[in-house]
Amino acid sequence: MGPDLWLLYRQMLRSRRFEEAVTDLWQKGRISGEMHLGIGEEAIAAGIVAHLQDGDAMALDHRGTPPLVMRGVDLSLILREFLGCADGICCGMGGHMHLFSREHLTASSGIVGSAGPIAAGFALAAQHLRPGNIAVAFFGDGAMNQGMLLESFNLAVAWKLPVLFVCKDNEWAIVTRSQHVTGGNLLERARSFGMPALEIDGADVEAVWNAAKQGVDRARKNNGPTFLLARCIRPEGHFLGYLPLRRSLESMIGMVGPIMHSLPARKGASPGERIASLGSITSLIGRTLTEKYSKRRDPIHHVRQRLRGEKARLNEIEKEVEKEIQQAVERALS
Amino acid sequence: MKTMGFADAIDDALAQAMVDDSRVVVFGEDVHGLRTGLFVRFGEKRVRPAPISEAAFVGAAVGAAMAGLRPVVEVMMVDFIGVAVDALLNHAAKVEAFSGGKWKVPMVVRAPCGGGYGDGGQHEQSLWGWLAHIPGLTVVVPSNPADAGGLMLSAIEHEGPVVYLEHKLLASNMLDFLGSGGRKTVQYDVPAEGTCGSVPDGWMPIPLGKAAILHEGKDITLVSVAVGVHRCLEASAILKKKRISAGVLDLRTVSPLDKEALCQAVSRSGRLLVVDEDYRDFGLSGELAAVVLEAGIPMRYGRVCTEETIPYCREFEHQILPSTGRIVDAAIKLMDR
Numbered sequence: 242m243g244p245d246l247w248l249l250y251r252q253m254l255r256s257r258r259f260e261e262a263v264t265d266l267w268q269k270g271r272i273s274g275e276m277h278l279g280i281g282e283e284a285i286a287a288g289i290v291a292h293l294q295d296g297d298a299m300a301l302d303h304r305g306t307p308p309l310v311m312r313g314v315d316l317s318l319i320l321r322e323f324l325g326c327a328d329g330i331c332c333g334m335g336g337h338m339h340l341f342s343r344e345h346l347t348a349s350s351g352i353v354g355s356a357g358p359i360a361a362g363f364a365l366a367a368q369h370l371r372p373g374n375i376a377v378a379f380f381g382d383g384a385m386n387q388g389m390l391l392e393s394f395n396l397a398v399a400w401k402l403p404v405l406f407v408c409k410d411n412e413w414a415i416v417t418r419s420q421h422v423t424g425g426n427l428l429e430r431a432r433s434f435g436m437p438a439l440e441i442d443g444a445d446v447e448a449v450w451n452a453a454k455q456g457v458d459r460a461r462k463n464n465g466p467t468f469l470l471a472r473c474i475r476p477e478g479h480f481l482g483y484l485p486l487r488r489s490l491e492s493m494i495g496m497v498g499p500i501m502h503s504l505p506a507r508k509g510a511s512p513g514e515r516i517a518s519l520g521s522i523t524s525l526i527g528r529t530l531t532e533k534y535s536k537r538r539d540p541i542h543h544v545r546q547r548l549r550g551e552k553a554r555l556n557e558i559e560k561e562v563e564k565e566i567q568q569a570v571e572r573a574l575s
Numbered sequence: 576m577k578t579m580g581f582a583d584a585i586d587d588a589l590a591q592a593m594v595d596d597s598r599v600v601v602f603g604e605d606v607h608g609l610r611t612g613l614f615v616r617f618g619e620k621r622v623r624p625a626p627i628s629e630a631a632f633v634g635a636a637v638g639a640a641m642a643g644l645r646p647v648v649e650v651m652m653v654d655f656i657g658v659a660v661d662a663l664l665n666h667a668a669k670v671e672a673f674s675g676g677k678w679k680v681p682m683v684v685r686a687p688c689g690g691g692y693g694d695g696g697q698h699e700q701s702l703w704g705w706l707a708h709i710p711g712l713t714v715v716v717p718s719n720p721a722d723a724g725g726l727m728l729s730a731i732e733h734e735g736p737v738v739y740l741e742h743k744l745l746a747s748n749m750l751d752f753l754g755s756g757g758r759k760t761v762q763y764d765v766p767a768e769g770t771c772g773s774v775p776d777g778w779m780p781i782p783l784g785k786a787a788i789l790h791e792g793k794d795i796t797l798v799s800v801a802v803g804v805h806r807c808l809e810a811s812a813i814l815k816k817k818r819i820s821a822g823v824l825d826l827r828t829v830s831p832l833d834k835e836a837l838c839q840a841v842s843r844s845g846r847l848l849v850v851d852e853d854y855r856d857f858g859l860s861g862e863l864a865a866v867v868l869e870a871g872i873p874m875r876y877g878r879v880c881t882e883e884t885i886p887y888c889r890e891f892e893h894q895i896l897p898s899t900g901r902i903v904d905a906a907i908k909l910m911d912r
Contacts, residue, residue: 270760273693273889275753325693325888336695336887351697352655353627386626389658414627415651416608422626482756492757499612506616508594514618521607521619 244450249291250544251558253283253446256307257541258566259316263306263323263337266570267481272323276337276482279307281475282409284540286311288449289377289407289469292457296374298346298363300356303338304409305349308379312345316566320573354387356380357406361393364402368463375403375460383414385427394434394468403460405453406431406468409443411475416483418525431468443471444538447547473540476533485526486533496526579774581720582746585685586612588724588778589647592731593617596645599731602632603649603685609748610649633659633684637666637736640682645731652753653688653702653740667736668711679734683727688716689742689802689852690896692754692763695887699743703800704851704858706738707830713737713783714829716800718745720772722827725781732780742801745769764893766805784831788840792822795906796840798863799850800826803897807850810902819910821848829859837863838870846875846909850897855880877909 260278267276279286286307293299299308309319314330322329323337331341338351348359360378367374384390385408397404408427412419431438437459439452449471456467477486484492500522504515536542548555579587590613593599602623607614614622625632629650636648650656656663663684670680690699707714715730715737717723723741730737743749744765755761789804790811797807804825811821824840826833841847847867849860860878867874879897886892 267756268758268760270758273754273761274698274887275694275756322887325890327888327891331887333888333891334696334884334886336693339695339697339887351695352658354658383627386628386631387658388628388630414604416605417624417626422624480756482758484752484757487757489757495751496611500615503612503616506590509590509616510618510621514620515615518607518615518618518622522611522614525608 244288244291244447246447246544246547247554247558249287249446249450250548251562252287252290252311253541253544254559254562255565256283256286256310258562259310259569260306262566262570263320264481266323272337273325274336275480277304277480278475278477279304280477281411281473281540282443283307284446284449284544285407285409285443285471285473286379288446289405289453291450292453293377294374296346296367296371298360298367298374298376300360300363300376300378301340301347301349302353302356302380302384303349303351304381305340305379306337309340309342309345309347312347314342314345316569317572320569324573354380354384354390356384357390357393360404360406361397361402364397364404365400367403372463373461375405375457377405377407379407379409381414382408382410382412382419382423382427384408385430386414386423394431394436394466397466398435401463401465403463404466405456405460406466408468408470410470410472413479415479416525418528428470431470436466436468438468438470440470441472443473444540444543446540446544474532474538478529478533483529485529576773577776578771579720580747580771581723581769582741582748584720584724584774585727585741586610588727589613589731590616591778592728593621598643598645599647600639600644601647601649602636604651606649609752629655629659630662634662634666636682636684637662637670637680640680640736641670641678645681647683647685647731650684650686652698653686654697654700656684656686656702663706663712663736663738664709668709671711671735680736681734683730683737683739685739685741687743687746687749688740689744690885690892691744691802692750693887693889693892694753696885698753699885701740701853701881703740703829704853704862707859711735712830715739715783715827716829717741717827718801718804718825719769721774722781722787724774724778726783726827728778729780729783733783740801744802766802769802769805781827783828784833786827786833786836787825788822788836789825790821790823792820792844794820794844795846795848795909796822796824796844797848797850797902797906798824798826798837800829801852803850803852806897806899806902809899810906813899813903814906817907819906821906832862832866834866834870838867838872841867841874842872845873848902848906848909849878849880850902851878851880852897853881855882875909877905879905
């Protein structure tokens, strides 16, 4: 049996609208510090979380809002946390990068790659205490160069742990292009540990759901871990307020100033090397802007196209989601 | 003399060192984006973005330093040094001792540190005392642009491993990158004299292990590093109105510690108040008490430190980080005793 696309669409839309509300509050200064959104990753989260049952665990990275929203955590509690309230889901102690829900067996961390070992531990506990339950680790392609993550792949294979390793690959490692700092091929790398590795279009929620089903079934039957490589694009870049996306004169000066100052500075690299550096920076900015404005491979648009025949039903879901998010925001701010 | 920002001063001194010595190379996470000026001026071979592999690239800095380079390796935040601790604890800090002093590791680990902008307890730690606990590591924590540049030069020239910590409330580019993100809607308690100030026309090294007396005081000595220094200066001004003469000592380097300057100041005032944004227990604040007592100097002692995991919530965060108010209260309490 295939996925219920309507349900998945609703989940993805909930996450998107929620994070749009978060963006608004962050811009208004109501939320402090960094803000890493999962906009663009909704199909990956939805296609995987749909398979989870009571007793399954999740280890999230610093971009963990979508899986939490879809797992059924109270939205206003998440928002209260972001607002720094003592009655937030982590009592105002964690914030968006350090979200925990014990009842959902879900933990997050801002240390890149740390979801791997934690998920392996969750899976080990499941093996002992909750046979048939599994753990999911969500991380980005940047984390694929972190030793602890690769070590946890080996651990999970060696101990046949019920883990689904989910790499959300947007081809960036913070603000560095992954290909410039990564050797080989990620799929082959995962396979070399002795686990099945599947590559999927992370904008296609049905593809994610189908691949996740294989991995989840395998884990539930105690056959060990699976690796999913889901390609995606995040239009907001690494985090909100990323310099090239600010659209202000001040930020332009902030970016161009050091370059203009350094380009002609006496002593240093050859003109050729300086031009090459300038070229790399220009290309990074270009890529960032393309991903922001091209609207290419938007997962929400992708699934909506599949469902567009039933306009009335789409409208109904969209209205319900708008209302849910609006009420959650109102509750959180009241 | 000219005026320069804290982060610019570090980069400027680093650029001077790179011009003077072709063995100085920079690598780390996103250095092309964070150090754009250096990346453009010195090219990718000498300013090289690294994968998110702290254990590997900090470890590689140890090897590179042993084999002739003078790496300045950047970790995005000191909190992330946790991933690379083995390279520092068991390698960088040990090589000189293990080789009978014949082989040294001239490397600098540069990392932003500190809180006060609501990023949570895994992204706002200080950890200088924790790192200074390890024999063989030098730990530098400047509080103003002039010291930041001069100490960077010394760190690079030093023959052993140096952890160089730049507080994010002082380094305005880091605060913009990680805190405000270009927003005008958020405010931080940024000490103006720390973020921007006069610097020399050409950088000269400032010796490691030399504290600076910023303010003489006969009743009590306030000792701190980084942002804490500025909170102490504010507190000292408030205490003055209460007829308490509070001196301020900026350690500048946590290890080696300027025991002489510390002991001299405390022996004059008879009271020591340590202001430490790092964790209170088993750290710098206790160490300073031990140094003074071991020297046989009688004193009254207090400390204002971070005592627990730093909360995300700005209000709670403000309560637990050393603030001017907490320093004033603690100083008055010490005077009463």
